[in-house]
Amino acid sequence: MQIIKIKKGLDIPLKGVAAKVTGGFFIPNYVAIKPADFVNVLPRMIVNPGDRVKAGTPLFKNKYDERIVFTSPVSGVVMEPIRGDKRLIMEIPVKADQDIFYEEFGRQDISSMNAEDIRSLLTKSGLWTYIRQRPYDLIPSVDATPRDIYISTFDTSPLAPDYNFVLKEKVTYFQAGIDALAKLSNGRVHLGLDGSLDNNIFSSVKNAELHYFKGPHPTGNVSVQIHHTKPINKGETIWHLNPQDVAMIGKLFVDGIYDARRTIALTGPEAREPFYQEVVVGCKLKPIIESQTKQQHLRVISGNVLTGSSVSAEGFLGYYHHQLTFITEGDYYEFAGWAMPGFKKFSNSRVFFSWLFPGKKYDFDTNYHGGHRPLVMSGQYEKVFPFNILPVYLVKAILAQDIEKMESLGIYEVAPEDFALCDYVCTSKTEVQQIVREGMEMLRKEMS
């Protein structure tokens, strides 16, 4: 077993890892799909408020590509969409039944299906929308064929769920998902596995190429795994999926239903009892937040602290999120904070004395810890960016809107999430993820 060792990166020592216990299935009152969870998606409603839907009934399609439909994760009654500025649809809620009824897509024999059958079943059931592509980090077109498909079976981001635990009873579904996906690609399905584990449930998966990785975050990011196995060149497309979503696709073929249940990790220093909970994609989080909240002055993040999005008390779980993180809001003044010894302040540089205590875990909060400045320090991003890409020069090319430079410096290989640690470590508090996202959108519009 060859292990690819990644040296660069950073494991943020955040308190509140989820205990390996799963609470029962949490039945939601409401479920919503938020168009803002996707890139380049503008909803055109298929159903009307008041319509009854089953799990797997189309709710809306994408105006930019009407072949991509989004289906309801649960059965229930469609509610009035919640709109924001300029009547833009923000949330499409469904009032959920207490028992879920499913659309029947029919049990399938994957080995006898061809790529077209698989493609049409995935689009019809709405599960196509769980596939995302490099470059541009969005849902691929329904007629696209990728060079390869990559699935990272472990997540190294702070307090991320352990898919070895979450999927231990769903390996057959996962295998079925792999078998179906394998028929869609020109190349192969590649699995990224955590090389530090002895018993890895994914090591028995067939019909895929296994790659073992070891190293700090972002080693679990699919871009890193692609870069260190078969890097993306201009003009090539790679698809990637979350392992839980692969199992969901597997279930679609084996049982013939869209079962949108997934196990999420409830984590963070401010979670009362960090553990795993089985929920539905897009479920309303209010009961979970209320049961987990220790205090009021809180930020609840759907996803992890580096890339997730904050949700209000009335908010919903993100489409691609498998984790909730609870941390304190940091809107306080700190007297002479820059001058203190800083035993309780974690930093990737050793400018605070906390570096004398490796292995210690910290309560992080959302304070910026300083003001925004022009870039001064060099070599900071490189320490947490395990690509043969010059991150600062790529960011500067984006700021200068130099499309050609962005391409040649490797923007096709990365997604904003790969720059999350750059956001974190930056002394000048630069919003690197946001810049990269803007650069990708600029490039995509230029190319289309």
Added chain:
Amino acid sequence: MKGLRKYIDSIKPNFRKGGRFAKLESTFDAFETFLYVPKKVTLSGSHIRDSVDLKRTMIIVVIALMPSLIFGMWNVGYQFHKAMGTSVSILADFWFGFQAVLPIIVVSYVTGLAIEFISAQIRHHEVNEGFLVTGMLIPLIMPVNIPLWVVAVGTAFAVIFVKEVFGGTGMNIFNPALVARAFIFFAYPSEISGDSPWIFGFDNNLMGVDGITGATALSHAASGHMESIPSLSDLFFGFIPGCIGETSKLAILIGALILIITGIGSLRIMLSVITGGVIMTLIFNLIGANTYMQIDPMTQLMMGGFMFGAVFMATDPVTASQTPSGKIVYGVLIGVFAILVRVFNPAYPEGMMLSILLMNTFAPLIDHVVVQNNIRKRLKRLPKITNNVEPK
């Protein structure tokens, strides 16, 4: 502390747009953020941020300069009393030097910060912390006899024409502290070179108690008096005349250690500069055409501002090369040129200053080559186009 916070919040509106002191907004912000880290929270991107900020970074560099400053102050007193033929306690030496050096520091900070505050206000920006370091570096690379008005003129020139016109901290091409020194070096050469300025209160007319001259090791070497170069241990510990902060290599190395441990100074650049210096000296040793060429590498490194430049000037992240491999090329070339200038051009004994400024000019070019290299590697990976291959 709550009272102070309340007071700041209560006077804040006066400094906002439309307030009575709106023209002092940047100044107020600078003092407020100096007292309190702002309560701003993340809105997009990563929800948590590293505790480090530019204030902390700059303060660490200032702390790293403290050993050099404290030793420098003591050495000013020591050199003075030695020249007078007297000997006093360590504290008395230090106190003497403290009184001599403090005005230079004050002038440097007041001039520079005033310009920084004004230009921040003109641009409606927050005041940048960069000058905290520059303002300390400038006194440390001055001779103690430098007239205060010269310090003020040099600082003002550097801050305005090297930093602010380029857009402030982070945008400058040349190291402002070194430009301040270079400006003085060319505009007022007699104040900063030759034998006179290195011992407090001494100029050419007063020279001569017990035949002691104030000449630095470099000027001995440049004028061919190799026998007058102080011993290696004096050079290392710094019991020699010279710029205020550059004499003690021990103090500089303590500072270097602080920069390396905290990860703020680039060890890669420091080692590259030293390597470059050693390589060039060894080449000269092989040629051995004159006595200056025959000086051994250790003495070369210990003379003048070589070590101070390698640790505190070449590592300036804004003006140095920013790519990992570029830093090595940049550092080695600084070392090479510093020795080259020293040995070949006796008119400019302090080759280090000129060498770093020269490489500041070339740093973007070095980075450009590294970036192009990275781009070429990516292009090479592209699948070969095989459409036009003739069948055999």
